[in-house]
Amino acid sequence: MKYFYYPGCSLEGTAQEYDASTRALMGALGVELLEIEDWTCCGASAGEAVSYLLSMVLPARNLALAEKSGIEADMLVPCSACYLNLKKVEDHTGRGDHLLDRINEALAQEGLTYAKGIRPRHLLDILAKDVGQGRVSGKVKRRLEGIRVAPYYGCQALRPYEEFDDPQLPTSMEPLIEALGAEVHPWEMGAKCCGAGLMTTKKPVALNRVGELLAAAKGADCIVTVCPMCQMNLESFQGKVSRSAGEDLGLSVLYLPQLIGLALGLSEQDLKLNLNFAYSKTLQQKINLK
Amino acid sequence: MKDTAEHGAHADPLSAVRKELEACMQCGTCTGSCANSSAMDFTPRQLWRMVQLGLKDEIFNSKTFWLCSSCYYCTLRCPRGLKLTEAMGALKRLAVAEGRLPEKKSALFYRTFLDNVRRYGRVREMDMMTRYFFSLKNPVTPLGFAPLGVKLMVKGKISAQMPNLFGAGKMDAIYRKVEELEAKA
Numbered sequence: 001m002k003y004f005y006y007p008g009c010s011l012e013g014t015a016q017e018y019d020a021s022t023r024a025l026m027g028a029l030g031v032e033l034l035e036i037e038d039w040t041c042c043g044a045s046a047g048e049a050v051s052y053l054l055s056m057v058l059p060a061r062n063l064a065l066a067e068k069s070g071i072e073a074d075m076l077v078p079c080s081a082c083y084l085n086l087k088k089v090e091d092h093t094g095r096g097d098h099l100l101d102r103i104n105e106a107l108a109q110e111g112l113t114y115a116k117g118i119r120p121r122h123l124l125d126i127l128a129k130d131v132g133q134g135r136v137s138g139k140v141k142r143r144l145e146g147i148r149v150a151p152y153y154g155c156q157a158l159r160p161y162e163e164f165d166d167p168q169l170p171t172s173m174e175p176l177i178e179a180l181g182a183e184v185h186p187w188e189m190g191a192k193c194c195g196a197g198l199m200t201t202k203k204p205v206a207l208n209r210v211g212e213l214l215a216a217a218k219g220a221d222c223i224v225t226v227c228p229m230c231q232m233n234l235e236s237f238q239g240k241v242s243r244s245a246g247e248d249l250g251l252s253v254l255y256l257p258q259l260i261g262l263a264l265g266l267s268e269q270d271l272k273l274n275l276n277f278a279y280s281k282t283l284q285q286k287i288n289l290k
Numbered sequence: 291m292k293d294t295a296e297h298g299a300h301a302d303p304l305s306a307v308r309k310e311l312e313a314c315m316q317c318g319t320c321t322g323s324c325a326n327s328s329a330m331d332f333t334p335r336q337l338w339r340m341v342q343l344g345l346k347d348e349i350f351n352s353k354t355f356w357l358c359s360s361c362y363y364c365t366l367r368c369p370r371g372l373k374l375t376e377a378m379g380a381l382k383r384l385a386v387a388e389g390r391l392p393e394k395k396s397a398l399f400y401r402t403f404l405d406n407v408r409r410y411g412r413v414r415e416m417d418m419m420t421r422y423f424f425s426l427k428n429p430v431t432p433l434g435f436a437p438l439g440v441k442l443m444v445k446g447k448i449s450a451q452m453p454n455l456f457g458a459g460k461m462d463a464i465y466r467k468v469e470e471l472e473a474k475a
Binding site for chain 2: 043053106198201203274
């Protein structure tokens with residue numbers, strides 16, 4: 001199994017542990033990742049708010065770089081916002097209106113062409129569909145029995161493009177969590193919004209979203225995420241959210257590849273768990289006793 | 291459909307969004323599905339009606355579309371299949387293009403972000419947030435982020451890199467071409 005790898009900007013900074021754990025996990029699973037050379041930002045949610053054409057050209061540049069290599073492989077994308085932007089180019093260039101020509105006129109400035117030849121896929125899609133429960137369970141070295149995990153999918157891996165899961169009541173993480181010996185926290189908040197970029201521009205509104213999620217996850221040992229924005233929102237403001245709720249809503253929040261990695265026997269250093277803001281001693285001890 | 295996505299430099303800047311929303315029957319599924327509607331001054335359903343009626347002042351004085359966090363629930367559930375999240379995005383672009391910005395913070399943030407990408411190709415989070423806070427010309431907002439900033443620094447997740455103040459931007463050529471193509475459209 002071989003994929004192009006598009007980490008995206010967050011994974012170089014605030015989400016380094018997502019990058020490290022994704023690479024470490026894929027290595028352990030025997031999946032080869034080819035990082036796109038000279039990749040650049042996908043435009044995030046800013047592109048759409050400022051210039052439509054730019055919001056298409058920025059992700060297209062990365063797909064064009066992958067095409068230029070001549071290698072045939074899908075593109076693995078761990079960040080849901082990057083994933084959505086890359087999918088959008090694929091979708092919107094199919095709507096007609098010469099968008100593809102205009103994108104290519106801009107890309108010609110760097111001698112690049114986008115020919116719709118590469119399929120961007122979310123990390124979760126690849127873990128759930130290509131790698132699968134069987135391959136993961138075969139590699140488990142310490143079973144996470146008794147650990148209850150709330151799977152949090154967020155929005156943009158699921159909507160608007162229904163590629164690999166139900167967009168309202170997703171379940172693709174459940175077989176993976178069960179493969180580790182852990183149990184799934186039953187909740188219906190897995191596909192609800194975390195507030196996303198509003199945490200920067202409209203903080204009180206986003207804090208409410210985070211509060212609702214943390215409250216619904218009570219009873220679980222941790223939440224697992226598949227998006228740097230979800231992770232950041234859920235792990236960074238727990239004190240503030242708890243104070244305004246008048247109850248302790250603190251809860252461990254791990255990236256999915258970190259949790260799977262632990263069960264596969266990868267070290268905390270390899271998974272950069274020291275960088276998480278919410279990884280409780282209690283959970284750490286529970287896992288280390290396995 | 292194509293027009294909704296394009297930002298229109300037409301006589302009526304709203305015409306493209308209006309066209310997309312012609313079929314809205316005011317059922318309110320979008321409002322019922324919206325995570326942030328309670329914080330909006332007009333619900334999404336009300337906003338679409340305002341668009342249908344062309345109430346430009348009311349629309350651009352509203353904060354509603356700036357509160358859209360692009361969760362795509364409304365788009366998923368709209369019984370008419372309207373591209374509502376894209377329409378929210380189109381209104382953000384129009385507000386910026388028209389200089390109608392009661393919500394300056396959001397627009398400044400997006401612009402600072404894209405300038406950062408033009409300069410470096412990738413976002414340098416520390417550089418970007420510093421520039422954003424300076425552009426706000428308001429010393430209070432950054433304070434709300436100071437605890438997070440400190441936490442991130444301690445973990446070594448953000449670092450101060452030498453800013454590129456004068457050199458050519460990595461993405462200048464592409465940005466210039468995009469500007470040229472958009473001016474033509």
